[in-house]
Amino acid sequence: MKILIKNGLVVTINKNDEIKKMDILIEDDEIKFLGDNYNGNVDKVIDATNKVILPGLINTHTHLGMSIFRGTSDGLSLMNWLNNKIWPLEDKLTPKDVYYNNLLSCIEMIKTGTTTCCDMYFGVTEGINAIINSKIRCVYTRCLMDNDGLGDEKIKEFLDLYNNYKDKNPLLTFSASVHSMYTCSYEYLKKVKKLADENNLLLNIHCAENIEEINTIKEKYNKTPIQLLDELGYLQSKLLLAHGTYITDEDIKLLKNKNVSIAHNPISNLNLGCGIAPISKFVKNNINVSIGTDGQGSGNNLNLFNHIGYVDLLQKGFNKDAQIIESYDVLKMATINGAKALGLDNLVGSIEVGKKADIIILDMNNIEIFPTNNLIFDIVHNISINNIETTIINGNILMENHKLLLDVNIDDLKENINNILKKIGEI
Numbered sequence: 001m002k003i004l005i006k007n008g009l010v011v012t013i014n015k016n017d018e019i020k021k022m023d024i025l026i027e028d029d030e031i032k033f034l035g036d037n038y039n040g041n042v043d044k045v046i047d048a049t050n051k052v053i054l055p056g057l058i059n060t061h062t063h064l065g066m067s068i069f070r071g072t073s074d075g076l077s078l079m080n081w082l083n084n085k086i087w088p089l090e091d092k093l094t095p096k097d098v099y100y101n102n103l104l105s106c107i108e109m110i111k112t113g114t115t116t117c118c119d120m121y122f123g124v125t126e127g128i129n130a131i132i133n134s135k136i137r138c139v140y141t142r143c144l145m146d147n148d149g150l151g152d153e154k155i156k157e158f159l160d161l162y163n164n165y166k167d168k169n170p171l172l173t174f175s176a177s178v179h180s181m182y183t184c185s186y187e188y189l190k191k192v193k194k195l196a197d198e199n200n201l202l203l204n205i206h207c208a209e210n211i212e213e214i215n216t217i218k219e220k221y222n223k224t225p226i227q228l229l230d231e232l233g234y235l236q237s238k239l240l241l242a243h244g245t246y247i248t249d250e251d252i253k254l255l256k257n258k259n260v261s262i263a264h265n266p267i268s269n270l271n272l273g274c275g276i277a278p279i280s281k282f283v284k285n286n287i288n289v290s291i292g293t294d295g296q297g298s299g300n301n302l303n304l305f306n307h308i309g310y311v312d313l314l315q316k317g318f319n320k321d322a323q324i325i326e327s328y329d330v331l332k333m334a335t336i337n338g339a340k341a342l343g344l345d346n347l348v349g350s351i352e353v354g355k356k357a358d359i360i361i362l363d364m365n366n367i368e369i370f371p372t373n374n375l376i377f378d379i380v381h382n383i384s385i386n387n388i389e390t391t392i393i394n395g396n397i398l399m400e401n402h403k404l405l406l407d408v409n410i411d412d413l414k415e416n417i418n419n420i421l422k423k424i425g426e427i
């Protein structure tokens with residue numbers, strides 16, 4: 001299948017930061033041509049005149065199964081929310097429920113221009129089937145922890161999943177994810193690190209999210225979370241830290257020049273009263289920063305366009321310095337930096353010949369965003385769902401002109417979600 005996207009303004013996010021009017025030829029799953037006036041035969045033409053074309057956004061921290069928990073963090077701190085709200089509710093979810101919750105999340109991502117996510121949750125086989133059926137790109141895992149005495153069962157569940165699916169679908173890769181240092185024993189953290197190294201997997205963990213976590217780790221180990229990860233050998237592996245809200249200058253010295261990325265989740269951190277991660281310091285020290293939404297329970301939604309403006313504004317305001325970050329840096333965090341964080345930058349994160357066709361088309365001519373005086377600033381701050389017109393993942397057009405092309409009955413899905421809500425009771 002050859003698809004030609006004609007005459008759009010392409011924000012490539014390539015090494016030369018090229019932004020120019022070009023044609024894009026997609027052949028099957030790959031970008032084959034990028035340049036002026038493609039004249040060959042094609043199966044389908046998308047006219048992108050007056051449209052802006054971006055690489056699909058990359059959300060490096062999700063819990064897709066939490067789509068039904070929007071609004072639950074209102075007025076709650078992280079530990080209160082987890083212990084008294086979320087974990088009791090999650091105990092009532094069956095794997096089939098997670099299927100529907102995940103499907104809902106995947107649709108939200110397709111509708112809002114996210115083409116890749118990095119997910120950690122449970123309900124694994126049903127959960128992964130929803131992702132496969134949605135044709136979205138995902139780094140998937142079973143969230144691991146042993147504070148309930150069931151750590152080994154979870155590792156077995158993960159390994160079964162990994163061995164069953166690792167070569168089945170080109171859109172799926174895996175990470176080994178421990179929930180956090182406060183929900184895992186020292187030995188368990190070591191065990192998961194070994195598992196990740198043996199299978200050459202990205203390690204993924206919630207880290208330094210709020211002050212209570214810092215105090216808990218300090219009390220138990222007399223270390224910062226980063227010092228503990230260093231002792232455990234995590235900093236020698238491919239590592240993705242979600243949050244990093246409380247990372248000190250001394251910690252940064254340990255993180256420098258390692259294969260470590262930090263998934264910044266601004267809305268979740270604000271909602272739960274956690275704070276603001278010092279990402280400008282990470283960037284200054286060449287630590288790769290990507291962006292995540294977290295689950296909808298704390299992050300409100302998976303529309304990454306809603307989150308990226310906060311990244312820009314928070315750093316400027318928090319540091320009292322309007323020049324500390326640029327909109328283009330933020331856009332890179334949501335695209336190529338995300339790809340780097342997930343080890344997928346040879347495949348996605350920019351629009352270049354040879355990369356996979358993960359592409360979104362924005363209509364910048366809508367009256368609510370007209371006129372566009374500063375394109376990248378407007379992309380970072382002013383895109384609404386009305387502007388996100390077309391989403392292509394791995395060469396599959398999953399939304400065109402706002403119309404979802406997935407084979408999903410939305411009314412049935414809503415009914416299933418309503419049944420889950422009825423079953424689990426008051427949220």
Ligand SMILES: [Zn+2]
Pocket residue numbers: 061062063206242294295
């Ligand atoms: Zn999270």
